[in-house]
Amino acid sequence: MCATCGCSSDQHHEHGDHHHHHNDQRTIIDVERDILHQNNLLAERNRGYFDAKNILCLNLVSSPGSGKTSLLEKTLTDLKRELDFVVIEGDQQTTNDADRIHATGTKVTQINTGKGCHLDSHMIFHALQGLKPKENSVLFIENVGNLVCPAMFDLGEKERVVIMSVTEGDDKPLKYPDMFHTSTLCIINKTDLLPYVPFDINKAKENAKKVNHKLEIIEVSCTSGEGLNQWYEWLKSKVPVPEMAE
Amino acid sequence: MHELSIVMSIIEIADGEAVKANASKIDEIELEVGLLSGIEMSAFDFAWQEAVRSTVLENAERIIVRPSGKAVCLECNTTFDMDHLYAPCPACKSHFIEITQGKELRVKSLTVA
Secondary structure, rough: OOOOOOOOOOOOOOOOOOOOEEEEEEEEEEEEEEEEHHHHHHHHHHHHHHHHOOOOEEEEEEEEOOHHHHHHHHHHHHHHHOOEEEEEEEEEEEEOHHHHHOOOOOOOEEEEEEOOOOOOOOHHHHHHHHHHHOOOOOOOOOOOOOOOOOOOOOOOOEEEEEEEEEEOOOOOHHOHHHHHHOOOOOEEEEEHHHHHOOOOOHHHHHHHHHHOOOOOEEEEOOOOOOHHHHHHHHHHHOOOOOOOOO | HHHHHHHHHHHHHHHHHHHHHOOEEEEEEEEEEEOOOOHHHHHHHHHHHHHOOOOOOOOOOEEEEEOOOOOEEEEOEEEEEOOOOOOOOOOOOOOEEEEOOOOOOEEEEEEOO
């Protein structure tokens, strides 16, 4: 039982939307509740917190090894004079990624999911209590490296960024369509390796667009720096401008 | 294996409803799991078997309704059945489509004794 958010099994206590049919000894209860209801409620609560504090929250998802942490390190280092960053790292085990982020001078907290394969809004809710991100900051949540499970769990983010790299297959969006379907931006990383791998970048983009026609795509290389400016421009364009009180 | 989290959420919902109805066990649970919801049924069944032990759902009969995938084309307005997320419009081959059915993931009803 979580004392703060009441996310225990006994918190569904409203009666108004129920129709009870008594038939012999059996009662049918019309529940009609989304199975992810609890996660979605807490995600909205997180989202409200971000809105109130004018925080831009991004959820970074990908398979393991596509370069999420490298992209973050690069971004945090290059933009730390312009933007205030905070990071939540999600991994099954170790604080290795958090240590790498910490080395850039950024405030970071690590969530170890143990056996868990994804972050959920409840974990983020509690991570925020410890992290206390400043107003007008940019919060990156680096999800567990997994292209399947995190797709179903809204964390309260403004944008979901899926990262794939050219060392993976160009059919990845078709193999893992849920993740590409729910993301708003796709970053194709490690483009400096294109001459050495059979990855067809146009095909990859075409496949991604097949799954999600609204998906924006940016090609980058964290090693050579190519394309990073486009990502930085995209990021800065998403930072909410605080409304001035008249 | 997000199916385990999904099953745990179902147990949580069922448990809450059982408490409200003063029921100690649930006879039947009706679920709606769309074909495009991203749930792998074999993983779901496995997670279910393990997770419902010693809960109100332990002996519940499970009825699963599986709405098929449907989409509407934003270019030519054709409504069509889709069995995967990257299916194009069969009429004009466009990928500018909006899914209208198949992503359901819901506890529909419970029967308690």
